[in-house]
Amino acid sequence: MSAILSADDLNDFISPGVACIKPIETLPTAPPQDASLEHEVILDGQQPSTNAPPAEISLTDCLACSGCVTSAEAVLVSLQSHSEVLNSLDSGPALRVLGPDAQGKFSVEGLEDESRNLYVASVSPQTRASLAAACGGGVTERQAGHMLERLLMGPEGLKAGGKFGNGFTWITDTNTARETCLVLGSDEVLNQTSSSPSKPILTSSCPGWVCYAEKTHPYVLPHLSKVKSPQALMGTLLKTTLSRTLGIPPDRIWHLAIMPCFDKKLEASREELTDAVWGGDGKPARGVRDVDCVITSKEIFMLTESRNIDFFSLSKTSPLENTPVFPDPILQDFLFPKRRKGSQPQEAGSSGGNLYYILQDVLARNPGSHLQTTRGRNVDVMEYIINSASGEPIFKAARYYGFRNIQNLVRRLKPAKASRMPGGKPFGSARRPTGKAAGLEHAYVEVMACPGGCTNGGGQVKVDDQVILERRNLGTKPGPDEQKALLAEVDEAYFSSGEEHAAPGSDLNGDQRPDQVAGISPAHIRDTLAHWSRLTGINLERLVFTTYREVISDVGKAKPSDSERVVQLAGKVGGGW
Incomplete structure (x- = not known):
């Protein structure tokens, strides 16, 4: 259960929940549960039971829910937290990628042990900007990125306090996937x-917008872009490429995304974003997720606190050296360019x-x-x-x-609504x-x-978070003006990334590209996508596009019997008992 979610944190709250399709039902008696749990989900109009155990709602259940329509920050979630990251890292020794050898081939150490996983992560620029603002003192987004690398990959980071000394093998920047999404x-x-x-x-x-549209305004779904989000696209790229080139099953590639938004946790739970789509028959199903876990910017400090790490003491001046080479040279240059573009213009x-x-x-x-x-x-x-x-x-x-x-x-x-009158004109909004x-x-x-x-985003570090209160010696509870000032610092870090510019008219690696649009070469992106499709043997449309679905609401309808309700719940897409 994530302890940091509450309605008080919301700035995009839609409306209170009016019903939930996974409440406490009249089912066979469940084993006693810890009475210290605080939250209970109840059917609309039903009185709380003093003896009933609190309901547990997973992210997948919440995404399938047709009752309440709120931001994911208001949803009680039990997965995808900093604790899940640490539990996964401590579940067993990590797989080690070795190579390339003299013939350019890679091998994986420990593949015969099915309890071992390969850990990869992707980080959004908004998260780096939020962490940079939290650091203060003119720390740039790029420097905050170095600190994150030290935390996730360095010997002084998560490796130091872990049971098996595990860390992440690769950390990618979602800016790469973002530019791909822009071209698509x-x-x-x-x-x-x-x-x-x-x-x-x-x-x-x-x-958050997609979930809102699916549950309340399905008539807008035909208008939604089919292009995956940068988080989802990066997850697909990492899982498909690593599973194909290294022979690692997708369920043993554990992908963490660090994002500015709690809603990204729900996105990662979508059945449309699993290996059932790109590795199966192309239809959404409960397969291996492309993104296994999402944590937000503020949860980084919960992660460091759990391992007694001072995030602000991590080196910000230089990236890690001797990081492993990605097992495909074209995607290595694409994901880890030698020189990155500078910051985006504010107009973007x-x-x-x-x-x-x-x-x-x-x-x-x-x-x-x-x-x-x-x-x-x-x-x-x-x-x-x-x-x-x-x-x-x-x-x-x-x-x-x-x-x-x-x-x-x-x-x-x-x-428009059709008029029922003969010869009447359409009416309505x-x-x-x-x-x-x-x-x-x-x-x-x-x-x-x-x-x-x-x-x-709701997952960004806020001015009233303890880490900010302590670093800035804010004696009184800060208000909207202080939050606005912190957000201005985040924006400044985001738009002034401090990253090295490539040569004018070039792509991220400095190669001359005459077809650039807003600093991005569409031809370079398309060539890389075509290579990715050939490398994995998967149709490009399955890799880069997604689908949406209407979620039918039960609110206001006649209450079914207990047996009918259980059958309905079990058959819902993305949810059930």
């Missing part, structure tokens, strides 16, 4: 095919720059065109129009951040008072649940 997303919007989502295409990399936003990249791609494809920006009702709503050289609009897009704004967006997308159709004219909309974007 732009192709999806600008190169429409019969299988493309309906316009306007909506960003799908925010799991703090959520990955999906919309920014598409706008730059449209401008590059239409010489002489120019961008017009219009602010909406608040700072988290913006409209973008690209006009041709002659002044004619050729592309429209928008940005909606925060659930209050998202609710306005989905109302505008709601389909799809008509404006002026009589004009209200359907969005935009080709693309970037949607994020958190106001301000991902640097303001």
